[in-house]
Amino acid sequence: MTQVNLAQAFELAAAGRPAEALAIVDRGVSAGDPQACYALGLWRLEGAHVPRDLGAARRLVEQAEQGGLMLAARALSAFVAVGTGGEADWPGALGLLHRWVDRDPLAARQLQLIEAMDLDGSGNPRGAFACEPLSDAPCVRRFPGFFSADEAAFLRDVAEARFRPALALDEQAGRFVRHPFRDATAAAFPAVFEWPAIHALNRRIAAASGTEAGQGEPLQVLRYQPGQQYRPHLDAVPGVANQRIWTMLVALNDDYQGGATVFPEASLAFRGRTGDGLLFRNVDEGGRADRTSLHAGTPVEAGVKLIASRWIREHCPPPGEAFGQHEVLSQADEVGQ
Numbered sequence: 001m002t003q004v005n006l007a008q009a010f011e012l013a014a015a016g017r018p019a020e021a022l023a024i025v026d027r028g029v030s031a032g033d034p035q036a037c038y039a040l041g042l043w044r045l046e047g048a049h050v051p052r053d054l055g056a057a058r059r060l061v062e063q064a065e066q067g068g069l070m071l072a073a074r075a076l077s078a079f080v081a082v083g084t085g086g087e088a089d090w091p092g093a094l095g096l097l098h099r100w101v102d103r104d105p106l107a108a109r110q111l112q113l114i115e116a117m118d119l120d121g122s123g124n125p126r127g128a129f130a131c132e133p134l135s136d137a138p139c140v141r142r143f144p145g146f147f148s149a150d151e152a153a154f155l156r157d158v159a160e161a162r163f164r165p166a167l168a169l170d171e172q173a174g175r176f177v178r179h180p181f182r183d184a185t186a187a188a189f190p191a192v193f194e195w196p197a198i199h200a201l202n203r204r205i206a207a208a209s210g211t212e213a214g215q216g217e218p219l220q221v222l223r224y225q226p227g228q229q230y231r232p233h234l235d236a237v238p239g240v241a242n243q244r245i246w247t248m249l250v251a252l253n254d255d256y257q258g259g260a261t262v263f264p265e266a267s268l269a270f271r272g273r274t275g276d277g278l279l280f281r282n283v284d285e286g287g288r289a290d291r292t293s294l295h296a297g298t299p300v301e302a303g304v305k306l307i308a309s310r311w312i313r314e315h316c317p318p319p320g321e322a323f324g325q326h327e328v329l330s331q332a333d334e335v336g337q
């Protein structure tokens, strides 16, 4: 039972009255209200209305989980798997899934997927992956069957509720904006949604690219309807300090026409079967944007294309920070159902 009027708090926050909103949420937290703890936890995570504090975010979400809030349990499993606001603890993350398996179908489905993965005690893949070089300049590699059919289906399903217009980074403004060169919709999985199964896939992407999982920006699922495309672009961002050095794309379906990923400078076109991965390097030896990595998703002609995409930076974000802060959470969506 919610002991304070959180809907009113969200309305006040949206109306630019954060102090009053915070007063309501704080009263709820003091009374031990799980929904209020979760709401303040997300604000702490995002630095919305209060200073960003990942440690405080984790403690608040933990309190909400102990109060029995399923959304908080999902977020906490992500924090514990990834190490957001505290230690990364893979067995602890699995323990949370087991604790919720009878109450949350998402926990049950993740456990099934994770049991089918061959992982070590930290959630890293044990085996190597089939890998086929497609080009040296730019460096492009194909990973056949990189995700299983069940993993691809899982990502398609969890993305469904999360699609928003795809955004592109506006370097001048330093923020993400809608952009005509990318008219697909995207579902992103930032810290709060990097649940254990998604984290394990991110660790697999890290292993395949020789990077740390923490170097990746939030995994995204892109959805292209007929006519939609991603025009030719570089994933490297001019002038940015922590460059996007690799991109991994994974086909989540293959029942559509058109929609190939093409590299015009290398005369290369990729149309993956479900689960196939494509890894390419965006920078040259000196770490500068590699013009030959120019690529595009050509227009889909029929059906719907779904693809997972992860941009990998040169370094992890500084301690206490996380990529994906731009994903301002819509409180009405994520809290209080």
Ligand SMILES: O=C(O)CCC(=O)C(=O)O
Pocket: 222, 230, 235, 247, 249, 259, 260, 261, 262, 295, 296, 297, 298, 307, 309, 310
């Ligand atoms: O959808 C595609 O084929 C391309 C996607 C892409 O370029 C990206 O996610 O950076």
Ligand SMILES: [Fe+2]
Pocket: 233, 234, 235, 247, 295
């Ligand atoms: Fe791209």
